[in-house]
Amino acid sequence: MSAMRERFYEIAREALDEDERVAVVTAQIGTESIGEHPRHFDVGIREQLMIGVAAGLALEGRRPVAHSYTPFLVERPWEFLKLDLGHNDLGAVLVSTGASYDAARSGRTHQAPEDVALVAALPGWTIHVPGHPDELEASFRRSLAGDDRVYIRLSEEENHARVDAGGFTVLRRGAPGAALALAVGPTLTPLLEAAVDRDVTLAYLSTVRPFPHDAVREALGEGSAVVLVEPYLSGTSASEMSAALVDRPHRLLALGVPNAEFRHYGTGREHRAAHGLDAAGIARSLQRFLG
Amino acid sequence: MAITTTLGYDDLPALLTRLTGDVKHDRSSLSTLDVLWVLYDRVLGEGDRFLLSKGHGPAAFYAVLAAKGIVPVEALDGFGSFDSRLGYHPDRVLAPGVEFSSGSLGHGLAVGVGSALTGRRVWCLVGDAELDEGSNWEAIQYAGRVGLSSLTAIVVDNDSSEHGWPGGLERRFMLEGWAALRVDGRDHEQLEAALRPDPEGTRPRCVVAEVEAR
Numbered sequence: 055m056s057a058m059r060e061r062f063y064e065i066a067r068e069a070l071d072e073d074e075r076v077a078v079v080t081a082q083i084g085t086e087s088i089g090e091h092p093r094h095f096d097v098g099i100r101e102q103l104m105i106g107v108a109a110g111l112a113l114e115g116r117r118p119v120a121h122s123y124t125p126f127l128v129e130r131p132w133e134f135l136k137l138d139l140g141h142n143d144l145g146a147v148l149v150s151t152g153a154s155y156d157a158a159r160s161g162r163t164h165q166a167p168e169d170v171a172l173v174a175a176l177p178g179w180t181i182h183v184p185g186h187p188d189e190l191e192a193s194f195r196r197s198l199a200g201d202d203r204v205y206i207r208l209s210e211e212e213n214h215a216r217v218d219a220g221g222f223t224v225l226r227r228g229a230p231g232a233a234l235a236l237a238v239g240p241t242l243t244p245l246l247e248a249a250v251d252r253d254v255t256l257a258y259l260s261t262v263r264p265f266p267h268d269a270v271r272e273a274l275g276e277g278s279a280v281v282l283v284e285p286y287l288s289g290t291s292a293s294e295m296s297a298a299l300v301d302r303p304h305r306l307l308a309l310g311v312p313n314a315e316f317r318h319y320g321t322g323r324e325h326r327a328a329h330g331l332d333a334a335g336i337a338r339s340l341q342r343f344l345g
Numbered sequence: 346m347a348i349t350t351t352l353g354y355d356d357l358p359a360l361l362t363r364l365t366g367d368v369k370h371d372r373s374s375l376s377t378l379d380v381l382w383v384l385y386d387r388v389l390g391e392g393d394r395f396l397l398s399k400g401h402g403p404a405a406f407y408a409v410l411a412a413k414g415i416v417p418v419e420a421l422d423g424f425g426s427f428d429s430r431l432g433y434h435p436d437r438v439l440a441p442g443v444e445f446s447s448g449s450l451g452h453g454l455a456v457g458v459g460s461a462l463t464g465r466r467v468w469c470l471v472g473d474a475e476l477d478e479g480s481n482w483e484a485i486q487y488a489g490r491v492g493l494s495s496l497t498a499i500v501v502d503n504d505s506s507e508h509g510w511p512g513g514l515e516r517r518f519m520l521e522g523w524a525a526l527r528v529d530g531r532d533h534e535q536l537e538a539a540l541r542p543d544p545e546g547t548r549p550r551c552v553v554a555e556v557e558a559r
Contacts, residue, residue, distance in 0.1 A: 107458050111462065137446070142446045
């Protein structure tokens with residue numbers, strides 16, 4: 055089990071014991087890891103019901119956490135996210151596991167690189183893409199204390215170290231006019247390796263919605279080239295980047311999982327390499343884009 | 346919810362006219378009218394929740410809410426217009442007394458299950474054609490298995506499901522572990538008896554309220 059997933063279950067168990075507002079709804083994924091509790095409801099393999107039940111719990115003042123594999127938490131019941139939660143103005147914390155291709159061996163049905171774009175298409179959601187179990191812990195604990203709509207995306211891929219400041223962080227400043235290279239979540243480690251000898255401003259983002267428009271503008275400074283590396287569907291945040299830089303002439307390279315029917319099994323590592331999201335792949339893209 | 350009686354059942358036609366502009370009311374287009382009246386007039390109490398899952402054709406719902414003083418009568422004017430709080434599908438953020446925003450079929454029962462899991466008494470109204478949506482059955486199966494006795498599903502049956510329910514809807518609910526019965530959806534005494542809270546109940550309840558075929 056991934057380190058993020060283990061940490062999530064640990065905090066969920068603790069929250070159930072300590073906070074009477076918290077309720078957890080599962081659909082046969084993570085059920086045993088969370089364990090029996092009067093406010094843990096496993097509804098069987100019924101994901102539309104899972105989201106509806108979360109909304110109903112929120113209607114009664116609870117803080118529901120819904121959890122499943124990425125495609126079954128976001129894609130299958132997407133209209134329930136839109137209506138039961140969004141349109142009814144009810145909050146929940148949705149925590150997915152599996153990311154884009156953690157279950158590479160299981161094939162396309164268990165891969166969901168579209169998830170962040172789908173959630174981001176709905177108004178009012180906060181989206182966290184932690185790159186380290188400690189970042190997951192911080193965002194999850196913060197989310198439990200709120201009453202808004204939050205999506206947290208767990209992944210097997212993680213960075214070597216956590217980045218403490220939540221949201222947007224500049225890790226290294228390039229010379230004036232240097233390109234901005236922005237890593238989202240677990241793409242930081244390969245981006246750091248790919249850009250080690252380059253004069254770029256390196257930044258990290260683990261909360262992709264709301265998108266930090268002002269901080270991105272500030273980080274780019276006098277530069278005009280932007281590289282955005284996301285561990286899910288390529289271009290998911292490209293429109294946000296364009297909005298942030300609407301009055302700045304700029305070039306944008308948006309890296310991510312291509313929008314293609316990718317018929318391969320294997321490992322996550324192989325998928326990452328095939329999508330050009332490992333250090334070598336990102337280095338090649340930087341070379342083409344920045345020279 | 347706090348319910349204050351202001352107008353009676355006989356005032357509903359005038360409220361409906363104010364709402365839709367139609368002087369004559371076709372009963373079949375108001376399939377839910379008597380169920381809603383009985384709920385708000387005789388059944389729902391403080392702290393109870395009503396979720397209208399079948400959100401289309403909400404004129405009867407708004408008229409009953411207005412009769413009970415929950416929606417201001419003036420709000421009925423301009424039904425469906427740009428600034429109206431009352432649209433062709435109810436929005437709980439806009440309309441007073443509306444506890445669930447519906448329109449897309451097959452959502453209310455699942456939300457009702459979540460609400461009832463906290464111990465809240467919940468009545469959820471669905472239509473027989475709405476039950477075509479598979480999401481309802483996720484909720485019906487689970488509520489039955491866990492014996493969610495604080496949940497009552499009211500199925501207004503005007504025989505509008507395209508492919509019908511051979512063998513009857515009640516039997517399907519019963520097979521899933523519900524207590525189910527069929528009543529005359531225009532008979533206020535029958536409806537009241539079937540819908541009143543049952544503190545002794547150990548299973549979720551389904552009340553099929555049969556009205557004129559559409």
